[in-house]
Amino acid sequence: MNLFGVMEVSGSAMLAERQRAEVVTSNLANAETTRTPQGGPYQRQHVVFGTAAPGTFSHELSAAGMNMPMAMNDPRGQGVKVQAVVADSAPPVRKYDPAHPDADAEGFVNMPAINPVEEMADLMGAARSYELNATAVQATRGMITQSLDLLR
């Protein structure tokens, strides 16, 4: 894998971290949502990360039958991918609010089990990881620029 492939790895991580941030902000936005198309309150969503070879140019070429000298199990080719978005299995929080239109006969409303503090911490984690990967892209970019200097 060359340096451009290295950038693809960081790129895959930036994409995954952004998807994680999207899911977390969705959780935050729906912290009070009691009605969903599936019925019932909104359920907190989690992202599941897994290693994956990024869709690099050379990968595309080998997939298209071109003979590229690149092992698919290259340990450096390990980017990251959101493998699944799963719903939290925690039961909804029952809140007493008889005036609420979705309250049951006893006056309780099923609210999503979302802790905004937890979500904010997760969001910060995603932002930090995104930044770190952006730094890695810059470092790799610097290396590419420097090796181009050899031509001058």
Add this chain to the structure above:
Amino acid sequence: MSNLIDNGQTKLLGKFLDLSVYRQGLLTSNIANIDTPGYQTKDIDFKGELQRSLSGATDDSSPSFGPTVRNVPDLTTRPDGNNVSLDRESMMLSETSLKFRLAVQLMKEQFKEVSMAINDGKAS
């Protein structure tokens, strides 16, 4: 007889650059997988690999060419089975970039000498 272009110095620098790129790949993989459960930090024995490639033990053209990747010991594993250390990876990232830059500069100096020989001892 040694010549200006293809000598031990340029060969060493070439291998050094190759290994730096390889290591950069592993570092970015480590950074990319900082939140992946079960992922273990990977690295190469830089000095050992450099010596190994210079001793002629490896053949670049053989398909099995490539340094031996190993898991980095003595890192704290988090409850999700991941042991990527942010500090280690940031440090190594700067180190690798700087070393790469150094090798490129040294390589340029090598070529400058050749250029000088071509241009009757004048620079450029």
